[in-house]
Amino acid sequence: MVRSLAWQTDCLRLLNQTALPGSTEYIDCRDWRRVAEAIRRLEVRGAPAIGAAAAFGLVLGARELVGRPGDFRSALLKVAEELRSTRPTAVNLFWAIDRMLAAADRCSGDAEPAAVMSALEKEAVAIAREDEAVNRRISENGAALFPPGSAVLTHCNAGALATVAFGTALGVIGEAWRQGRISRVFADETRPLLQGARLTAWELHQAGIPVTLITDNMAGWVMQRGMVQAAIVGADRITANGDVANKIGTYSVAVLAREHGIPFYVAAPVSTFDFSLDSGADIPIEERGPAEVTSLGGVRTAPDGIEVFNPAFDVTPNRLVTAIITEHGVLRAPYREAIAALRDKKGGN
Numbered sequence: 001m002v003r004s005l006a007w008q009t010d011c012l013r014l015l016n017q018t019a020l021p022g023s024t025e026y027i028d029c030r031d032w033r034r035v036a037e038a039i040r041r042l043e044v045r046g047a048p049a050i051g052a053a054a055a056f057g058l059v060l061g062a063r064e065l066v067g068r069p070g071d072f073r074s075a076l077l078k079v080a081e082e083l084r085s086t087r088p089t090a091v092n093l094f095w096a097i098d099r100m101l102a103a104a105d106r107c108s109g110d111a112e113p114a115a116v117m118s119a120l121e122k123e124a125v126a127i128a129r130e131d132e133a134v135n136r137r138i139s140e141n142g143a144a145l146f147p148p149g150s151a152v153l154t155h156c157n158a159g160a161l162a163t164v165a166f167g168t169a170l171g172v173i174g175e176a177w178r179q180g181r182i183s184r185v186f187a188d189e190t191r192p193l194l195q196g197a198r199l200t201a202w203e204l205h206q207a208g209i210p211v212t213l214i215t216d217n218m219a220g221w222v223m224q225r226g227m228v229q230a231a232i233v234g235a236d237r238i239t240a241n242g243d244v245a246n247k248i249g250t251y252s253v254a255v256l257a258r259e260h261g262i263p264f265y266v267a268a269p270v271s272t273f274d275f276s277l278d279s280g281a282d283i284p285i286e287e288r289g290p291a292e293v294t295s296l297g298g299v300r301t302a303p304d305g306i307e308v309f310n311p312a313f314d315v316t317p318n319r320l321v322t323a324i325i326t327e328h329g330v331l332r333a334p335y336r337e338a339i340a341a342l343r344d345k346k347g348g349n
């Protein structure tokens with residue numbers, strides 16, 4: 001099974017997703033700063049995966065601080081803040097760090113730093129283990145939504161690579177495939193960083209699931225031609241009213257799905273819900289550098305010095321979301337009440 005990361009006690013091993021699909025390379029992080037860099041560079045990416053990576057980054061930070069002079073807990077908080085600053089949109093990053101700091105706070109005030117570090121390591125291992133189990137439940141809950149023989153469209157990568165294992169949207173697709181419910185997947189390439197072409201197409205091809213790669217601007221025509229009967233994506237943050245932040249281009253897919261009368265599904269764990277935000281207008285949207293848009297594979301594709309707008313995410317309003325598939329079941333509009341009922345199921349905060 002594809003895994004985005006593995007805790008090896010002395011280091012956090014990351015599958016370098018910027019090297020896929022051309023080569024399978026690993027990054028062994030023994031320093032929390034290298035984990036932070038990997039998140040910023042999208043060497044590890046995907047909401048649950050960056051949450052788990054940051055959790056193990058905090059363990060590495062704690063390990064560095066054990067035996068150092070000065071106040072262990074305030075130094076640990078500084079590491080946590082650095083990890084929080086890596087990317088602003090996926091709420092799993094903040095959920096995981098909050099959960100780790102809560103684990104540290106459960107240690108008595110006079111606990112030795114080594115004891116706190118041990119508690120942090122246990123919590124990070126639990127976060128990683130739970131993510132795989134949660135994704136399996138999401139997959140089982142979502143598979144039943146697809147009538148046998150369905151072809152579906154997906155955007156970006158919400159697969160095993162975006163999580164600790166198994167995936168969310170691609171987890172649903174894999175389970176539906178195993179049940180004979182999905183016959184083919186149309187994968188948007190997902191400009192500018194091509195998570196669909198490089199990662200989703202790779203994951204599905206590895207799994208033997210029929211996949212057709214299309215460019216983002218082909219999604220409407222594929223729907224208009226009746227080549228897909230549904231769309232399913234992951235999420236980076238879902239607010240209290242059911243608005244969904246996800247990879248840039250997701251909103252366009254949702255509008256096209258509504259226009260063509262096909263369901264638009266979102267698959268996400270409860271850890272991706274942000275109960276503190278009332279609507280998608282409040283979600284911070286990461287903007288990345290111009291080079292991601294003005295070059296491709298190291299080849300310049302736009303004039304020097306051209307103005308660039310490069311938002312990494314967009315927000316799909318809840319009215320365009322047919323259902324949200326979680327580990328606790330499938331939510332349908334109106335979402336506010338159903339989401340509120342999930343609140344006590346979100347560990348950590």
Ligand SMILES: CSC[C@H]1O[C@H](OP(=O)(O)O)[C@H](O)[C@@H]1O
Pocket residue numbers: 045046047048155156157158159162163168169195233234235236246247248312
């Ligand atoms: C299962 S969360 C996956 C989610 O994260 C991706 O963003 P990025 O590749 O920038 O980390 C994308 O929005 C996916 O849907």
